[in-house]
Amino acid sequence: MSMHLEEVNGMILDVLKEIGNIGAGNAATALAKMINKKVDMAVPKVNVMEFHEVPEILGGEETEVCGIFFKLEGDVEGSIMFLLSVESATTLINLLMPGSNVSEINDFTISALKEIGNILSGSYISSLSGLTNLDIKISVPSLAIDMAGAILSVPAIQFGLVGDKILIIENEFIECVENEKVNGFFFLIPDVDSFDVMLKSLGISI
Amino acid sequence: MKSLIKVGMADLKTATNPEVLTTLGLGSCVGVCIYDPITKVSGMAHVMLPDSKAIRNNSNVAKFADTAVLKLVNDMVANGANKRRLVSKIAGGAQMFSFSSKNDMMKIGQRNAIAVKEMLKELGIPLKAEDTGGNYGRSIEFDSVDGSLRIKTIGHGTHVL
Numbered sequence A: 001m002s003m004h005l006e007e008v009n010g011m012i013l014d015v016l017k018e019i020g021n022i023g024a025g026n027a028a029t030a031l032a033k034m035i036n037k038k039v040d041m042a043v044p045k046v047n048v049m050e051f052h053e054v055p056e057i058l059g060g061e062e063t064e065v066c067g068i069f070f071k072l073e074g075d076v077e078g079s080i081m082f083l084l085s086v087e088s089a090t091t092l093i094n095l096l097m098p099g100s101n102v103s104e105i106n107d108f109t110i111s112a113l114k115e116i117g118n119i120l121s122g123s124y125i126s127s128l129s130g131l132t133n134l135d136i137k138i139s140v141p142s143l144a145i146d147m148a149g150a151i152l153s154v155p156a157i158q159f160g161l162v163g164d165k166i167l168i169i170e171n172e173f174i175e176c177v178e179n180e181k182v183n184g185f186f187f188l189i190p191d192v193d194s195f196d197v198m199l200k201s202l203g204i205s206i
Numbered sequence B: 001m002k003s004l005i006k007v008g009m010a011d012l013k014t015a016t017n018p019e020v021l022t023t024l025g026l027g028s029c030v031g032v033c034i035y036d037p038i039t040k041v042s043g044m045a046h047v048m049l050p051d052s053k054a055i056r057n058n059s060n061v062a063k064f065a066d067t068a069v070l071k072l073v074n075d076m077v078a079n080g081a082n083k084r085r086l087v088s089k090i091a092g093g094a095q096m097f098s099f100s101s102k103n104d105m106m107k108i109g110q111r112n113a114i115a116v117k118e119m120l121k122e123l124g125i126p127l128k129a130e131d132t133g134g135n136y137g138r139s140i141e142f143d144s145v146d147g148s149l150r151i152k153t154i155g156h157g158t159h160v161l
Helices: A010-035 A051-058 A086-096 A107-132 A148-160 A192-201 B065-078 B104-122
Strands: A039-041 A045-050 A064-074 A078-085 A136-138 A142-147 A165-175 A180-190 B004-006 B011-015 B020-026 B030-035 B042-047 B087-092 B127-132 B138-143 B149-152 B158-160
Touching: A010 A039, A010 A086, A010 A107, A010 A165, A010 A180, A045 A051, A051 A148, A051 A165, A064 A086, A064 A107, A064 A148, A078 A086, A078 A107, A078 A148, A086 A107, A086 A180, A107 A136, A107 A142, A107 A180, A107 A192, A142 A148, A148 A165, A148 A180, A148 B020, A180 A192, B011 B020, B011 B065, B020 B030, B020 B042, B030 B065, B030 B104, B030 B138, B042 B065, B042 B104, B042 B138, B065 B104, B087 B104, B087 B138, B087 B149, B104 B127
Parallel strands: B004 B020, B087 B127
Antiparallel strands: A039 A165, A045 A165, A064 A078, A064 A136, A064 A142, A078 A180, A165 A180, B011 B042, B020 B138, B030 B042, B030 B087, B138 B149, B149 B158
16 A cells, blocks of 8 residues: 555654654764764754745755755665755865865865765665664765756656655754854655555554 | 746646746756647646556646646647647756666656657647757746747756747
């Protein structure tokens, strides 16, 4: 039996929120280690939104954003995407490499962003894997910098297979010393069948 | 100033002279533009998936290539277009992220474009121009005055079909 996102009840939403919380907590720890600074995190916001509402949170369909996309492999199939504004992306790189004064995206910053995405999504997925006792791995990253609408079409289409809504987990990371904020969005998109596998392993029947 | 009518994701709309239909940030989705050059009735659909029959939850007809094109043509005819005069232009169907595997889901843009073209052919609507594929997003404006399709991108220029 597969589930429609519209029917996501409060409890399942809570579980997904908790997964988001733990996953993002691990991601924040990984980020703190990487930049060797204390990193705080706001409570993740888990939203179920209409397709057309999603680009608004990033400033509209034509805003240039950076998406780092991974396939999920193992017991759960699907994908995870880490999305952030170009501004947040450059902030993140400058935090990671102080003094580099990155102001634009080039080959060097792209490869740095892929690595950051890899570490964040990897720690996210490993906490999901630990929580569910399922074997889940992520693929090599693929990165795109383009219009928000275009990049969001990828998770939207995948969610489109199960319904007319999209589930997103918004994380705000705050670097404590200079109070720099980085807003990142995780889109965890299990394939239709994997949704069930995931929830079942958490003891939730749907 | 021409009035712009915005078409969202999994949505379709019709317009009349001198309105302009627009959809922003097409990625793997396909923008289908249909035009009657005499009455200048125009229509646009923002298609997400190729086939309504492959999915159980298919109540939103604007989401799928097969049902969206059919609904758009019917709506246009209801607004005064003549089905035999209709011509079309399409844009989008990109692959935003690339992977080496043969995963069908990753080639969804290409499959969307193919499905739209098949449906247009089935309805006997000639395809006048297309700008599909690639790995970048597109914003499009379809002008009901002359049926021109303006395509904007980030880093791949702006052009008119």
